[in-house]
Amino acid sequence: MNIEDIVGEVATAVEPHRGEGKVADYIPALACIDPMKFGIAVATPDGGCHAAGDAHEGFSVQSISKVFTLSLALENVGDALWQRVGREPSGTSFNSIVQLEKENGIPRNPLINAGAIVVTDHLIDGNDADAAIDWLLRVLRDHAEDASIDFDAEVARSESETGARNRSLAWFMKSFGNLENDVETVLSAYFRHCALRLSCAQLARAALFLAFDGKDPVTGERILTPQRCRRINAIMMSCGHYDNSGDFAFRIGLPGKSGVGGGILVVAPGEGTVAVWSPGLNEAGTSKVGALALEALVERTGWSVFG
């Protein structure tokens, strides 16, 4: 069966589940999203985009952006990054501070909030958050071949207003000397990159290089070394879904990253990338219907890396 048909089948298969899960409600801009939304897009190396549902509607990618900032930070500072953030799953929820206290302000991995804040710090030179965000936008627009990609200023503002827990994490790491720039500077960039708005189609396209050893298969541009690409995929597999990462690997078997906006990005090495969106979350903060869709897709494509 071809991938276009499979995407259609998957959309049909999850139809009865649409609306399941609990929509994130900590900021109004997320809380008011229609829970019935569902989109799926598969990007393939021939430049194809196989999509269904609301795949071309932008949504708040939230933590999925952490994959792109990790990629940029590695480009900016190289493996020195790993002195200030680990690469182990946390065994705790996305915003836990307990581990930081036990481990001297070094976050467990770059995909939990604390780790992503440290990664963001590595994108910023001379306390200039705007330049970092400009760089990120430029890169994303370039990868996705779509100049319209932007962040949602209203969401970024809301994130900042309700950002007490992230401020606490940032100050905690600051107290251990693990942030170089000012706390509010780092958070200003962090809240904006979490507020990036992309559609499933844009997201899958922007990440396509991760499925092809760091090289965009459409343009031929090398974005990362193969080793660095494999390592980002490994971290997505181990840590991409907070304290739900093991279950995600168990069920879906592909490196991925979820966001509380209801999006999930997964990478099928050598095959392509998939982005799904459905706002209702499971208890661990991963899109419930999105994960179901990916499970159905992997069952049909055989893309699991585990056999």
Place this chain on the structure above:
Amino acid sequence: MNIEDIVGEVATAVEPHRGEGKVADYIPALACIDPMKFGIAVATPDGGCHAAGDAHEGFSVQSISKVFTLSLALENVGDALWQRVGREPSGTSFNSIVQLEKENGIPRNPLINAGAIVVTDHLIDGNDADAAIDWLLRVLRDHAEDASIDFDAEVARSESETGARNRSLAWFMKSFGNLENDVETVLSAYFRHCALRLSCAQLARAALFLAFDGKDPVTGERILTPQRCRRINAIMMSCGHYDNSGDFAFRIGLPGKSGVGGGILVVAPGEGTVAVWSPGLNEAGTSKVGALALEALVERTGWSVFG
């Protein structure tokens, strides 16, 4: 380059590192192993065994046995197993009890000690530990096509004598009703399966079905369903090396399981299996030179599942 040559190259590459790491010393039978030992064996679907060093010398596989007991327990009780053990990485060391207290006696995954004890409980019917061990031996001998495989009674006895921490874990779970058989019965089987003695060659051969969707590629025998096979591989990827699992995925990119005897088993889906042995451990209890060898092997074979 063919696999035979690669194995030779890997052995040469790690030669200068032999003896590195710290040999486990909690029981005499492990403490007195020559730290210079090093073996590597790759099993391929054509029935080939590509080996170097001490690849045909038996060693104490310790926790690597947990992969086989997990496979048998799933055969014995099916997905009911997952009601009594999770599948998330623990974020803590191999014998931590902290998580058990927070999560009501349900171990985080089947590959930490507590989880493997629960798995062992699922192998035992009517408090008969001997029958469980007989079954395990029968299956291993069958998979490896080698009737000489056995456990080391002296090691098993030492494990039991120094097993206070595992007794504590077992009684803790018993107090939450998460062990059906008697604590000492379960531990008797647990200590014996940890004392299994296999060579790298035997180990790689016995696990070959895990690289081929649950079907032994040599005999054609189906051992597990493809889905169950993928899931075991996923758990090995997420949880196979205690609190070092993320780093192992980052560096090596293959599902694996390490044991404090210095062995590591890894599965390369669609390609084959690899077993290495070198007694010196890193701080997280994984063979130091063994991991270096696997890193070198994966670099040359391109077998990482991440691209």
Place this chain on the structure above:
Amino acid sequence: MNIEDIVGEVATAVEPHRGEGKVADYIPALACIDPMKFGIAVATPDGGCHAAGDAHEGFSVQSISKVFTLSLALENVGDALWQRVGREPSGTSFNSIVQLEKENGIPRNPLINAGAIVVTDHLIDGNDADAAIDWLLRVLRDHAEDASIDFDAEVARSESETGARNRSLAWFMKSFGNLENDVETVLSAYFRHCALRLSCAQLARAALFLAFDGKDPVTGERILTPQRCRRINAIMMSCGHYDNSGDFAFRIGLPGKSGVGGGILVVAPGEGTVAVWSPGLNEAGTSKVGALALEALVERTGWSVFG
């Protein structure tokens, strides 16, 4: 107002609350106690016993016995005891194992389960649990001037049968080398001393020396040095009610020890001792009506050590 009248007033004051709280139900012998029971007895230095309600009916003193075993262990081994048990409040519930893992098997204080198990180990010479229990009984009968005091064999047996959690704690400490005798020997003594049966009158009388600098004011016998007596009282104040100790000090202001059988013993230095009994417990395992009665008593007598 004299103490006899106050005791009567207190009994009247708590009358409307009788039956409140939740009776411990982990063993049948405790679960079947009539929740309406209430007793109070005050022992005074003139040998007087001022009692009301069911003050002469024996009940299972459970953890209150830990005060007496602590006193004996200090007599047996002196300050060497403090190398194997701390004297800080635990900040966790009575049977938590988390702290033990963080602090290398050294329990926080002698009045939580783990600490009391270590204390019991110090009562035992040459693995002889019976001799330790005989000694404890002899001392209690002597202090209380009542040869009928004994433990309840049925309760001790039930404690042992349901003792998985305590076995886990004991094996955990054993794994750190913090138990000298066999685990089952220590627990055999532990379960029996927790099963001691005394009435409020007997309990208050037996502890009277703690209110008078270690000397029994009735017989004139010196039981402890003044310093050791003060220190036991200090530990009761800091740690006597598990994770409820701060609140007990706040409300009642006297050193005390509660047991899940519903008894509470408190020491009023220079004044006397008080034992209350009411089976219903609050969430932290302290007798709910018992604490109310003590609050009423302290309000009337002004015995708080805090002014």
Place this chain on the structure above:
Amino acid sequence: MNIEDIVGEVATAVEPHRGEGKVADYIPALACIDPMKFGIAVATPDGGCHAAGDAHEGFSVQSISKVFTLSLALENVGDALWQRVGREPSGTSFNSIVQLEKENGIPRNPLINAGAIVVTDHLIDGNDADAAIDWLLRVLRDHAEDASIDFDAEVARSESETGARNRSLAWFMKSFGNLENDVETVLSAYFRHCALRLSCAQLARAALFLAFDGKDPVTGERILTPQRCRRINAIMMSCGHYDNSGDFAFRIGLPGKSGVGGGILVVAPGEGTVAVWSPGLNEAGTSKVGALALEALVERTGWSVFG
């Protein structure tokens, strides 16, 4: 022996220990204090002040101020305070955030940093930190009959500059809705009250009402109800020295509060108050020589509340 002589004896007794312990060095203003400083002052109900050493030299009282802010907050909001802060010892160090995560942003007690920040929040009306500090100064000057008492602006500024950990604690509680005023407003007051500078003599005098049921025995002014006074003393006993409180009760047997400036205040109900100062701290942050002096004093006066 009279108290004047005892104070002299105590000073002599600790003479050989002067300079022991480790001076707090997280801000320059503390780090540069002469470690040989030692002062002791006893305030008695007749208005007497019995002093030795550097008892009239001002020092940074740091956390000792938390006793006075607790007293004022209870006056300001009454028992409603206890809905937002507990009264149990924490079982962890003074600035731990672990407990806050487990217990939904409610600090364990008012004498650890997080708790004192919540208490400070209760002193502030309408985001006006200056008014709160003015009130505190007015009250302290009144209690101590000394209009010269003030905070050290330089210390307050340094506390704020190095206050990342306290900012983290405050934002963490803010994220749970447990701070009403702005984080920086509350911290501005918090850093200033920690920077209060008093001598031992001033400190003992200012706290004298705590030893006499809430009534100043010299002026006859009632400052607190007897019950509230007892309760503050109880909290000092249970929680006054972070994770060293149990040991302090064990050794000294009086309610007290220590500060990282090297001061300790203790209350001897019905007798008087004692303030000591020696900059070197033990591992738990309590003045090492100060605690020795108090132990010597209590041994000689028999003021322990425990007999």
